[in-house]
Amino acid sequence: MSSECTRSLLVVLCFILATGAHGGKVCTVRTSKGEKVLLGSNFTFSCIFNEQCTKLMFRNGTQIKYKQFPNSSEVSVDVHNLTAPSTFSCQCNGNPEPCGIDIKPGYPPDVPQNLTCVQKMKSGNISCIWTTGRGTVIDTTCQLRFQDDPHLVYKSIMNSTGFCHSTFPIKSSKLSQLSVSLNVSNSLGFKTSHPHTIILSNIVKPSMPKIVHVSCSSRWCNLHTDNHSLNVVEIQYSAVNGIRSTLQINAKSRLNISSLRPYTTYKFQIRRKIKHSVGLWSDWSQPKEVKTKEEAPDTVLDVWYLQEPKPQQSNRKCFRIFWKELNLSDAKGKILKYNISVLNQTGINSSIADPRRRNKTTCCSHCSVSVSAVNSVGQSPDKFLYLHSPGLFSGFTQQRPLNNHSVALFWQKLAIAGPEYVVHWYPVGNIEAIQWIRVAGITANITGLQPLECYDGAVTALGSPGLKIASIKDISTWQSAPEEGPDPYLCSKKSESLNLTWSETPQRTRRGCLKKYTVYLKENSKEDIHNFSVLHPNRQLVIGGLSPGQCYILWVTAWTDAGEGPKGSDLPFCTPSDAEKTLSLVILAGGAVLLACLILLCFCQFTSVQKRFLCCCQCLLPIIPDPANSKCAKTYADDKGEIMFYLDQCESSVNEEPDNVEVEEVPYPSICTYIKSFSQESSSSDATQITRITDMTEDYISTHGAISGGEEEDDDDDTGLDEFEFFPSTHSPFLEPLVLTGGKLTLDVVKIDCSEFLDCT
Numbered sequence: 001m002s003s004e005c006t007r008s009l010l011v012v013l014c015f016i017l018a019t020g021a022h023g024g025k026v027c028t029v030r031t032s033k034g035e036k037v038l039l040g041s042n043f044t045f046s047c048i049f050n051e052q053c054t055k056l057m058f059r060n061g062t063q064i065k066y067k068q069f070p071n072s073s074e075v076s077v078d079v080h081n082l083t084a085p086s087t088f089s090c091q092c093n094g095n096p097e098p099c100g101i102d103i104k105p106g107y108p109p110d111v112p113q114n115l116t117c118v119q120k121m122k123s124g125n126i127s128c129i130w131t132t133g134r135g136t137v138i139d140t141t142c143q144l145r146f147q148d149d150p151h152l153v154y155k156s157i158m159n160s161t162g163f164c165h166s167t168f169p170i171k172s173s174k175l176s177q178l179s180v181s182l183n184v185s186n187s188l189g190f191k192t193s194h195p196h197t198i199i200l201s202n203i204v205k206p207s208m209p210k211i212v213h214v215s216c217s218s219r220w221c222n223l224h225t226d227n228h229s230l231n232v233v234e235i236q237y238s239a240v241n242g243i244r245s246t247l248q249i250n251a252k253s254r255l256n257i258s259s260l261r262p263y264t265t266y267k268f269q270i271r272r273k274i275k276h277s278v279g280l281w282s283d284w285s286q287p288k289e290v291k292t293k294e295e296a297p298d299t300v301l302d303v304w305y306l307q308e309p310k311p312q313q314s315n316r317k318c319f320r321i322f323w324k325e326l327n328l329s330d331a332k333g334k335i336l337k338y339n340i341s342v343l344n345q346t347g348i349n350s351s352i353a354d355p356r357r358r359n360k361t362t363c364c365s366h367c368s369v370s371v372s373a374v375n376s377v378g379q380s381p382d383k384f385l386y387l388h389s390p391g392l393f394s395g396f397t398q399q400r401p402l403n404n405h406s407v408a409l410f411w412q413k414l415a416i417a418g419p420e421y422v423v424h425w426y427p428v429g430n431i432e433a434i435q436w437i438r439v440a441g442i443t444a445n446i447t448g449l450q451p452l453e454c455y456d457g458a459v460t461a462l463g464s465p466g467l468k469i470a471s472i473k474d475i476s477t478w479q480s481a482p483e484e485g486p487d488p489y490l491c492s493k494k495s496e497s498l499n500l501t502w503s504e505t506p507q508r509t510r511r512g513c514l515k516k517y518t519v520y521l522k523e524n525s526k527e528d529i530h531n532f533s534v535l536h537p538n539r540q541l542v543i544g545g546l547s548p549g550q551c552y553i554l555w556v557t558a559w560t561d562a563g564e565g566p567k568g569s570d571l572p573f574c575t576p577s578d579a580e581k582t583l584s585l586v587i588l589a590g591g592a593v594l595l596a597c598l599i600l601l602c603f604c605q606f607t608s609v610q611k612r613f614l615c616c617c618q619c620l621l622p623i624i625p626d627p628a629n630s631k632c633a634k635t636y637a638d639d640k641g642e643i644m645f646y647l648d649q650c651e652s653s654v655n656e657e658p659d660n661v662e663v664e665e666v667p668y669p670s671i672c673t674y675i676k677s678f679s680q681e682s683s684s685s686d687a688t689q690i691t692r693i694t695d696m697t698e699d700y701i702s703t704h705g706a707i708s709g710g711e712e713e714d715d716d717d718d719t720g721l722d723e724f725e726f727f728p729s730t731h732s733p734f735l736e737p738l739v740l741t742g743g744k745l746t747l748d749v750v751k752i753d754c755s756e757f758l759d760c761t
């Protein structure tokens, strides 16, 4: 009723509009092919004017030229190759009211094909989709028509990519199949398909299942779904970043998925079907992510160790133990800590390390360690290592760079070769970045190196009874000349010779392995330059043969195998003339006597030490008693005080604070001895003084070498005298008596700055 009413209303309205428009319009339009044209086609557009006026024609608002027929009120234009919707219109000049038409180009529909229909189990409606292969651009109607009931037609509009959708209910649940034909039509044409037969049991699609809950152990997961009465379920699961696995199971059994990995997040999805041969698969369920439980790690850690070069306790050796992180699948959980147990004669001593740590230092003798990784469930099997002090070999290895990041190493079968070797390496000065590999042969390719870096390493033969280790120095791939030059400093100078040291080049500016230094010396008044080579890591040089009272300039450069770096700062200096030398000697001697007097005066201040004063005065007598047998030593052997002894070291970087050496267990007579040596020193020639300073340095270097000799480690960064290395250096005239006596004493009265003796100006 209501629709008929609406229709009649529309007809009336249209009539009024049409008559009104006709009466008022200045023109009427005509096209040769209607409003819808084939895309790319030609047609004629024309206007017939109802009055005499200046005629105008427009295309999309732009005025265009037209053809006019003589003695006619009609004007027209031929349009070629129309590809986009366009508006054509005509107008009388001065009259704003136009007449016009919108023309849309498009395609006629193609034959409908690829009908797919689905019957959703819950709704009972059937949804079908079919296509014509391409969009028609213009409005196109789709019709689905039942063969057995021609009046039953479902219409819809084709979407822009050429698909038609229809949803319709099934009239009778007894139907087992349907026969339909498809018809697509637009103003350019229509196409009809052959009849299609739809077998209803093949298009039944169960509703989407749901995973309600997943319960997991470390190796399997059990899926709980919403209640379903269907027989076939497909499960799809994948570890994060892992391969996707698919499993089809009979849903009557439990949805139990086994052979999973511990401590891994899995994503599960399921879909279902009525029977293997019936119906369609449902959509995949929403994914559910679950992490399997942890298990105790079952892989032994890869552990290695190095002997520390400088033992802290004299009778025990110290070892740095390193271990590698377990990979994710071996860890089987989150590693919470590492358990490091040291076993020695006195028993077991376990300690716990933070999970981020990969090294631990332990000091012990005749001991072994075990290291294991601990997660919330348990700990990995212990890795046992007996801590040996390895015997050091050298000159058994060769290296050949393969590319910027790897080097091939070769070595001779070491004297007692084991079945396995460990090759380790680390950037010079950064032992914590150690890496190691285990190899069976006598060659190894080490990788992960950086160009412009210098590495130290070693090959260790694992075999009874002890370890043999062959060090590999200066491993590098790509090198260039150092970026920075060393800054030279004077240790001492005389009228004819000079003792010189220079700063160490920082690791980051070495750009390879330092090989040597060159010291350049130029006399101010002359052109020629002398140069001296010093092998790395020595950083000291005594230059002789200088002229007294002359001024010089010197500088130092560093070398890698790739070449020479720039020079550091210039060091200008003048040698003292002979007169100055005598003067400085007098001043030095005078100063020494003054100092000695001051010390004595201090002692005399206290009545309680007057005895000592007297005694010590004996020490200054021309006949000097043996300190150990002196009266002073016998009387005051148990007296205790404090001595702080300051030494400026030429060996260390000059910027550094002087080392503060605490001297203990030295009885008083050593002061006397000290004063003795001092007075001797001041009277001896400058030449001997210089020589002795040099001796001390060489001694330091050799001592250092001896201490680190048991181990391939070489602490290049270690500037400055280490107390432990420097202290037993018994060749020094200054230190000998202090060490040999070994009583207990420290002084704060006497503070001697070595540099005052050494610096001449």
Ligand SMILES: *[C@@H]1O[C@H](CO)[C@@H](O)[C@H](O)[C@H]1NC(C)=O
Pocket (backbone or CB within 6 Å): 040, 041, 042, 080, 081
């Ligand atoms: C449309 O006109 C052009 C040029 O006038 C001609 O080349 C072309 O064949 C015509 N196209 C059709 C479909 O008639």
Ligand SMILES: *[C@@H]1O[C@H](CO)[C@@H](O)[C@H](O)[C@H]1NC(C)=O
Pocket (backbone or CB within 6 Å): 040, 081, 083
């Ligand atoms: C028709 O126009 C389209 C786009 O404007 C162009 O690619 C095509 O070559 C033209 N065809 C003819 C026959 O001019």
Ligand SMILES: *[C@@H]1O[C@H](CO)[C@@H](O)[C@H](O)[C@H]1NC(C)=O
Pocket (backbone or CB within 6 Å): 123, 124, 125, 167, 168, 169
């Ligand atoms: C089934 O289709 C009919 C007709 O298209 C529609 O009215 C009805 O809402 C549909 N039912 C469902 C559950 O989609």
Ligand SMILES: *[C@@H]1O[C@H](CO)[C@@H](O)[C@H](O)[C@H]1NC(C)=O
Pocket (backbone or CB within 6 Å): 113, 114, 131, 132, 133
């Ligand atoms: C229709 O189905 C056939 C074969 O099943 C296929 O090759 C073709 O690409 C499909 N057409 C469209 C438009 O999807």
Ligand SMILES: *[C@@H]1O[C@H](CO)[C@@H](O)[C@H](O)[C@H]1NC(C)=O
Pocket (backbone or CB within 6 Å): 129, 159, 160, 161, 162, 163, 164
């Ligand atoms: C047309 O329908 C098809 C099939 O459902 C769909 O994939 C496509 O996205 C639709 N195109 C547009 C423009 O909506």
Ligand SMILES: *[C@@H]1O[C@H](CO)[C@@H](O)[C@H](O)[C@H]1NC(C)=O
Pocket (backbone or CB within 6 Å): 143, 183, 184, 185, 190, 191, 192
């Ligand atoms: C297809 O639809 C068009 C337009 O509605 C109609 O003229 C034509 O008869 C239909 N063809 C068939 C086979 O139903």
Ligand SMILES: *[C@@H]1O[C@H](CO)[C@@H](O)[C@H](O)[C@H]1NC(C)=O
Pocket (backbone or CB within 6 Å): 212, 225, 226, 227
């Ligand atoms: C599944 O069915 C059982 C009994 O038939 C009922 O107790 C349970 O609540 C149902 N579960 C869900 C998720 O519907």
Ligand SMILES: *[C@@H]1O[C@H](CO)[C@@H](O)[C@H](O)[C@H]1NC(C)=O
Pocket (backbone or CB within 6 Å): 220, 222, 254, 256, 257, 258
């Ligand atoms: C799942 O399967 C594993 C091995 O196949 C079995 O050990 C486990 O008990 C099963 N879990 C359940 C809940 O059935």
Ligand SMILES: *[C@@H]1O[C@H](CO)[C@@H](O)[C@H](O)[C@H]1NC(C)=O
Pocket (backbone or CB within 6 Å): 339, 340, 341, 350, 352, 370, 372, 382
């Ligand atoms: C560390 O490991 C040792 C050796 O397996 C074991 O005896 C000790 O209990 C462990 N300590 C801890 C805290 O787990």
Ligand SMILES: *[C@@H]1O[C@H](CO)[C@@H](O)[C@H](O)[C@H]1NC(C)=O
Pocket (backbone or CB within 6 Å): 356, 357, 358, 359, 360, 361, 432
């Ligand atoms: C090695 O041990 C030191 C402490 O001795 C620690 O500061 C450092 O972080 C450790 N390095 C690594 C890589 O674990």
Ligand SMILES: *[C@@H]1O[C@H](CO)[C@@H](O)[C@H](O)[C@H]1NC(C)=O
Pocket (backbone or CB within 6 Å): 403, 404, 451, 478
């Ligand atoms: C090696 O590294 C240097 C410096 O980074 C670079 O200039 C050179 O091209 C690299 N050579 C190769 C073969 O990658």
Ligand SMILES: *[C@@H]1O[C@H](CO)[C@@H](O)[C@H](O)[C@H]1NC(C)=O
Pocket (backbone or CB within 6 Å): 402, 408, 443, 444, 445
């Ligand atoms: C090391 O690398 C070289 C060159 O790539 C190769 O020929 C050799 O087999 C490698 N050696 C080992 C032990 O991997």
